Amino acid sequence: MTNARISLNRRHLLAGGAGALAAAGLGPWGAREVQAQQTQPASQAQALPPYAAWKDADSLIVHSANTLETRRDAYGTSVITPREQLFVRNNLPPPDASIVADPDAWEIMVEGVKSPRRLTVRELKSMGLDTVAMVLQCSGNGRAFFPSKPSGTQWTVGASGCVIWSGVPVRTVVEVLGGRVDGTRYMTGTGGEKLPEGIDPLGVVVERSVPLRGMEDALLAWELNGMPVPLANGGPLRLIVPGFQGVNNIKYIKRLAFTTDQTDARIMADSYRMAPPGTKGNPSQPSVWEMPVKSWVNHPLPEDRLQPGLVQIEGVAFSSHDPVKRVEVSVDGGKNWRDATLFGPDLGKYAWRQFVLPAQLPAGEHRIVSRATDAGGHVQPEERLDNVRGYNNNSWADHGVTVRVG
Numbered sequence: 371m372t373n374a375r376i377s378l379n380r381r382h383l384l385a386g387g388a389g390a391l392a393a394a395g396l397g398p399w400g401a402r403e404v405q406a407q408q409t410q411p412a413s414q415a416q417a418l419p420p421y422a423a424w425k426d427a428d429s430l431i432v433h434s435a436n437t438l439e440t441r442r443d444a445y446g447t448s449v450i451t452p453r454e455q456l457f458v459r460n461n462l463p464p465p466d467a468s469i470v471a472d473p474d475a476w477e478i479m480v481e482g483v484k485s486p487r488r489l490t491v492r493e494l495k496s497m498g499l500d501t502v503a504m505v506l507q508c509s510g511n512g513r514a515f516f517p518s519k520p521s522g523t524q525w526t527v528g529a530s531g532c533v534i535w536s537g538v539p540v541r542t543v544v545e546v547l548g549g550r551v552d553g554t555r556y557m558t559g560t561g562g563e564k565l566p567e568g569i570d571p572l573g574v575v576v577e578r579s580v581p582l583r584g585m586e587d588a589l590l591a592w593e594l595n596g597m598p599v600p601l602a603n604g605g606p607l608r609l610i611v612p613g614f615q616g617v618n619n620i621k622y623i624k625r626l627a628f629t630t631d632q633t634d635a636r637i638m639a640d641s642y643r644m645a646p647p648g649t650k651g652n653p654s655q656p657s658v659w660e661m662p663v664k665s666w667v668n669h670p671l672p673e674d675r676l677q678p679g680l681v682q683i684e685g686v687a688f689s690s691h692d693p694v695k696r697v698e699v700s701v702d703g704g705k706n707w708r709d710a711t712l713f714g715p716d717l718g719k720y721a722w723r724q725f726v727l728p729a730q731l732p733a734g735e736h737r738i739v740s741r742a743t744d745a746g747g748h749v750q751p752e753e754r755l756d757n758v759r760g761y762n763n764n765s766w767a768d769h770g771v772t773v774r775v776g
Contacts, residue, residue: 482628
């Protein structure tokens with residue numbers, strides 16, 4: 371693949387504060403997180419947790435110390451999501467901020483290769499370099515639209531962003547270390563969060579396995595949008611698996627292993643599974659891996675004051691491994707559709723595409739929805755795939771907006 375390469379203006383990295391909040395929840399299997407109103411005005415922005423204090427509070431909704439959502443009206447039309455506005459989702463409180471003081475000293479153990487060894491970020495930087503633009507999205511993005519209100523953060527569209535990662539290709543590291551051992555079928559990453567004492571480590575450790583196809587364009591990344599990966603988003607080193615939901619992109623990665631089987635960690639075995647309503651997750655059910663094709667409108671929004679006349683309807687669309695080829699827009703809730711125009715730079719198959727449709731909107735109420743189709747022929751569905759935890763919601767009906775004109 372030819373990855374999109376971009377030179378970004380480097381911005382001053384604001385200090386991120388002292389460490390994570392010890393009182394934060396333990397992820398999807400812990401206590402139900404504190405919810406914020408999705409209509410929270412920017413002028414009433416809540417205080418950010420210390421490790422993310424450098425982010426733009428007016429662009430974020432604070433659900434809990436470990437969950438910050440990008441406001442729908444904050445995305446803008448510039449393709450790349452600024453680090454200051456990028457969402458945060460941590461299954462465990464992040465490690466102490468001291469780990470990003472000397473990021474090159476961070477170590478990762480690579481196993482399941484013919485010459486397993488521990489490598490520092492400094493050593494990784496000598497092995498190779500690549501850059502990928504991609505959508506980073508929490509698998510629960512869109513959970514708030516499920517009528518059943520599944521447990522977990524009630525994300526709307528803001529647990530997502532299009533960002534640029536730089537680092538060494540995983541396949542290059544594997545080659546340097548002699549190649550994979552025979553019989554391996556999964557790439558397994560383990561996060562470096564501090565585990566609570568007195569709890570079975572497998573019950574809380576952030577450790578995920580993905581099929582080897584995920585290794586194709588995977589990176590061990592130390593840069594996000596041209597700056598060191600911040601603690602809030604997984605620094606000093608993060609496993610990046612383009613096309614896969616965010617939980618598979620392991621933060622603070624301390625171990626990368628090529629394994630015969632999936633990990634037994636609870637976050638893999640029975641969490642992040644597409645379990646039907648009324649059941650519990652288990653290894654027989656599909657795991658939350660690749661992202662389904664998806665789009666939504668970012669303008670206009672319900673809070674906008676619109677006058678009758680021409681309105682520029684714009685939004686974003688993306689898929690997993692197949693680039694978006696078409697976006698349709700309806701202003702009557704899906705009864706009639708028109709092709710939108712894809713605009714802006716095409717940053718590759720893993721990035722989102724922006725779309726725009728000029729539409730004459732008369733006075734009254736309008737339900738605006740969008741429907742994306744990718745190069746593989748996958749069409750964004752009208753209905754969500756119901757599941758107990760509210761994962762992988764790509765329903766075009768759910769993601770629409772209702773606006774009043776006049």
